[in-house]
Amino acid sequence: MRHSEVAPGDSVHPGDPVVVDRYTTGARINHWITAASLVLLALSGLALFHPSLFFLSGLFGGGSTTRMIHPWIGVILFFSFLGLFLRFWKLNLWERTDNVWMGRLRDVLTAHDENLPEVGKYNAGQKMVFWSMSLLILVLITSGIVIWDQYFSEYFSIEQKRIAVLIHAITAIVAICVWIVHVYAAIWVRGTISAMTRGRVTGGWAWRHHRRWLKELVTGRP
Amino acid sequence: MTNNWTDIKNADVVWIMGGNAAEAHPCGFKWVTEAKAERGAKLMVVDPRFTRSAAVSDHYAPIRAGSDIAFLSGVINYLLTNDKIQREYVKNYTNISYIVKEGFGFNEGLFTGYDESKRTYDRSSWEYEIGPDGFAVRDETLAHPRCVYQLMKKHYAQYTPETVERVSGTPKDKFLKVCEMAASTATGDRSMTIMYALGWTQHSHGAQNIRSAAMIQLLLGNIGVPGGGINALRGHANVQGITDIGTLTASLPGYLAMPTDSEPTLESHLGKRTFKPLQANQTSYWQNYRKFYVSFLKSLYGEKATKENEFGYQWMPKLDVAYDVLRMFEVMHQGKTTGLLCQGFNPLMSVAYKAKTVAALSKLKFLVSMDPIETDTVRFWENHGEFNDVDPSKIQTEVFMLPVTSFVEEDGSFTNSSRNIQWKWKAADPYGESRRDIEILADLYLRLKKLYEKDGGKGAEPFLAVDWNYKDPTHPSSEEVLKELNGKALVDLKDAEGKVTRAAGSQLASFGEMRDDGSTDGVQWIYTGIYGPNGNMAQRRDNSDPSGMNVYGSWGFCWPANRRILYNRASADPQGKPWSDAKKYVYWNGERWTGADVPDFVPTIPPERGTGPFIMNPEGVSRLFARGFMADGPLPVHYEPFESPVTNPLFPKVRGNPVARVFKGDMEVFGSAKDFPIVGTTYRLVEHFHYWTKSVHMNAVAQPEFFVEISEQLAKEKGIRPGQMVRVWSNRGQVKGKAVVTKRLVPLKIDGKTVHQVGLPLNFGFIGETKKASPVNSLTPAVGDANAQTPEFKAFLVDIEPIPGPVA
């Protein structure tokens, strides 16, 4: 038996076009806090990562404040993302069809959605973004704490910190790349952004990209 | 110091024992590391602990605290039995050939003449045999059974390396290496310096510790030569100068003596001290004693001192008994003292047996502290919990805490450990309302003077007789006081032909100009020349060294007569030739004595006259056999400390120094080895100066808390972990501190018994920035050296236990 693809608050409003509620206000606020944190983290982190980007620290009031607030934003991100995680983890569980989807990546990239299996609320790509972000943020917060000298310098050895700072840097880069994929996908797949701005998508969008989710919403059956 | 700081660089062997120069005098110690680095000198350190000095040594040997004489006697025995002595030097410059009177003897640890009931000796048998010519009899073959050489051989025979190991705990091989290194300097072309400090003086047999070392140096020919000497590394910046000036119970400036009850007239005082030579053609410099004494009295009483009134001798207080610090606090403890003036002094911390000190201070009617900083003493009446557990309401002492300028806020001179007098210039304005000591004392003097002039009173005359002739009586300047110390001609001084050699009113150039007829004054004859006709020599800052021997003779002024190495005539052989080119210093050039330094000799006396280099002694030579000048014997003897873990293995019948003075009440609180099996020893730390820098923030940072040093073995035995609080107690009190467990202390085998030693750094108390602690003198016994009454801080008995609780 298949599990439900529907999250609380998802619903269909018949009309022309059909409107589908995809994200509740809470989910959207949660998402945008996360998104803003991530952007600020990326900017402040990059400022400290590469000298040619140090000027970015100007956005935060200089190097010292950048250094000071970066970890705090990290904490915000962590908890904010935790909220997202708790909301969405179930719907992001991996399924057999996700493998099929992944196998047809060429069709994905060439927008031949018709060749893809019917997708629930999230497709395999989104799930991968979700899970990789979950993992990356976990690693980032952990390694971040190790190098958060203001409060934790006594608890870790320098060697541990060196490893942590390297992991933190690499992880952050990966996270930024994942974020690029995420953002690009949202832009490329037109009609996506409204899911997070207004909480709604059109029925056509849902039909095209998340048909199984739409069907369940309509039929009430998974 | 017979020699001086920079001269240490000329040493081939440096022996540090009874001191820890690296810890207590780091900047002077530089000349040890220089001697090592520049001339390949070897450094050996003998100490109960592996010290900071030992850290840079070539050889270290451990020793049980308080057993130095056994060790040093072992070295003397080694030198005598292996004939490692510089024969020519010893024969000519010491009394080794002198014959001692019949009747002198030594038996079971005691010399002849001992009176047990009085704990004193009748020293009359400890003298030379005097010949019909009035001079002491000698046997230059050294064969006479009563000559000093033979007496020494007999006296020292029992101090074999095995005995040293049994008594001092020093492993035989380590001991022998010390002997060999010392013996390597018996050659005339090599020299050894011995550096010591309170590790030798603070024993009930302290003076004899130092005598033993001096004897070793004489046997090796190391006195009076560059890189040699017996060098007392003194504590306070101006303890040398203050000792020279004689603010000690029995002293006058320049090592003249206080009058005593048995010297009712000036003549009776001078007569005893104007020593006649004991050998032909000797200088016996103390024959000039009366010139110095009369000049001193002229300074003290000015124009009021006349020949008719014995130059004011009768106004001077006469001493009934010597009031050294132990007696001072004994008398105070008996409630017989009304007031105490403490000038830069913290007796609550620095005097033995703190419980007694607190009780004594509490009996005072008033206490005045003159100090730039608060001392523990000035707050002795304040409750500081376990560190000073007193009830202020029960203490009726009035206390005055007067602010005094610090060293940078006044000018004046300091005399360093090597007798060099240097000027310091004022650098800052006084802090707060603080005043110079001189101003405070002048104020006190003038107020009292007014009271006596107005109301009269007992003893008004002697007090009002004191001369106070300063430009501004309320503010005597340091310059005019230094001039007063130097002395001046009061009338035109003329030579035999009647030519004026020194005009009236002009400063004297040397103490040789002093007269005993009241025509000169001068407080401090040994300083004369410091402010002579050419001005203030303490201000000289010429650091050239023309001889290349590290003399620096134009820097400041060194007493006496700007001499940098004492007895330096001994750096040449009897014919006046240097013992070796390597040690060329002062020599006869065919016409006069000359060389790198001011000769410690009449420069025109030719070698042929046979005048000895030790011009202060009536013999003209130094004394291996001390005659009656030492209270506890003419030769050093190993006596145990009053609190010892063992019975004297050599002389079991004698407890402690047989003539050391012990007050009633102090004797009763000696602990026994049964109850207190561990040897305690106190010392200072390099990060601190006595009880002073615990108030200095940066020093408190460098060493913040009292600790106790113990060996790993003792820690294991007692279950003490590093950093744990421990309690150390003696029969007189207790202290608590952190345990520093170290390999630098090891248990020693003494007379078949394992003996542990614990180290107790002394710099902590309850006032200041360091963590509060009870002073280590809560533990120490109030017994002093038989000659100098220096308290026995370096060897006493304690026990130790861990205090349960978290570590560090």
Next chain:
Amino acid sequence: MFPPIPNPTTQATPAKFGEADLIRRSASNITPAAKRQTEVAKLIDVSKCIGCKACQVACLEWNDLREEVGVNVGLYENPHDLTPNTWTLMRYTEYENPESGNLEWLIRKDGCMHCADPGCLKACPAPGAIVQYSNGIVDFVKANCIGCGYCVKGCPFNIPRISKVDHKAYKCTLCSDRVAVGQGPACQKACPTQAIVFGTKDEMKKWADKRIADLKSRGFKNAGLYDPPGVSGTHVMYVLQHADKPQIYAGLANNPTISPIVELWKGLTKYAGLTAIGAFAAFGLLHHIVSGPNRVSDEDEKNAKRLAQGRS
């Protein structure tokens, strides 16, 4: 004796080196000064050190630093470690020499080594927070420091400390202000036994040779100079009695180098990371240009409508 440096003057004196003599500046590309100053060095002769802490106190005094009064934890070391105020620290080791059987008390003055290849500077992300002068002095510039602690991770000797008060990194400056007017560092001047000497690096090496010869004559056959090549040499060097075993001196690094992790972080990762980010962004851009937006078709909307109606 190494000739003492003459007393300082109270006349205002122009600094002998400054911004124009920088050869490295953290997180910046600069053109090193064409004319290099003579390299200076501090030589610490452990065999002459008595562990008196004069250097520690002189450092506090000269640099207007005041440390908290601590406690004793059963050791002679105080404070217990370098701190933002304690830029130099004596470290004591009781070493039982297995060959001679003698106890040796090895006392090493710890502090910044002023590496020729400074790991702190390499790790520092803040432009100009760490600078290296052509005379070898590696200095922290407080105004530029952001307190990130990367220097701590970059340093192979565990020297920099971050203040909890102002969150800036601190370490020995080699008394750059004193050296700039021809004086030696405060610690060197104070050192009672000349266990610390200061001069040109060449002079110091020569002086060290003399000291090493003396030590060898006293039986320390492995005496030698510590000027580790792994960081291209240092401007603070040690004379060690046992140069074959630096680690016995309170853990002095045997062969210090900038950690490979730091090298990877500040090297490959830095460039590869930005490249990766750029590549992803570029891929997106390219993809968009090539394949255009993925739009929802009218068909899709109709299908959806149909589906929705079907339900109702």
Next chain:
Amino acid sequence: MNMELSRRSFMKGASAGLAGTTLGSLGFGEIEAAHAASIRPFKLARTKEARSSCPYCAVCCGMLVFSAENKAGKLEVTHIEGDADNPVNRGTLCPKGAGALDYIRAKTRVKNPMYRKPGSNRFEQVTWDFAMERIAKLMKEDRDANFIDKNKDGVTVNRWPTMAFLSGSSCTNETGWITWKVARGLGMLQIENQARI
């Protein structure tokens, strides 16, 4: 890439968008000021120098004491280091000498005359005049009561046995003599310094 250039060009580009925002106004000010010299100005310049002698042990190391006028117009010590001309210490100082500045500025420096009444548990500030007058009075009272001019054998002894003086060995020679003169002039015998302890 030249950092300065990139930062400036960034500012130019960004200033339009960021002008007036909190982030913008906070940020760039600091970066602009940050280009400061790393080397501190030499702090002895224009101070007053005096040659002094270390007050602690009897090596008597030569010291250079630097001072400057404080706000109250009083000359105050700012730094102490060794005197390289002194042949003994050659400019070196031990941890005590090197820290002597904190002795001069010690928290426990006594600033004013203080007086503790019998049985009191505190010091109170008094004037010099009060303190000195009271001490002189106490001394005279006791001396009048306990001074001995002749001993039992009739010898003139002129001593005051009930007063003691501990004379500081960190005082100058000149202070030492004034001390001797006043103490002995009054007939004191209980006089001691730190030669023994």
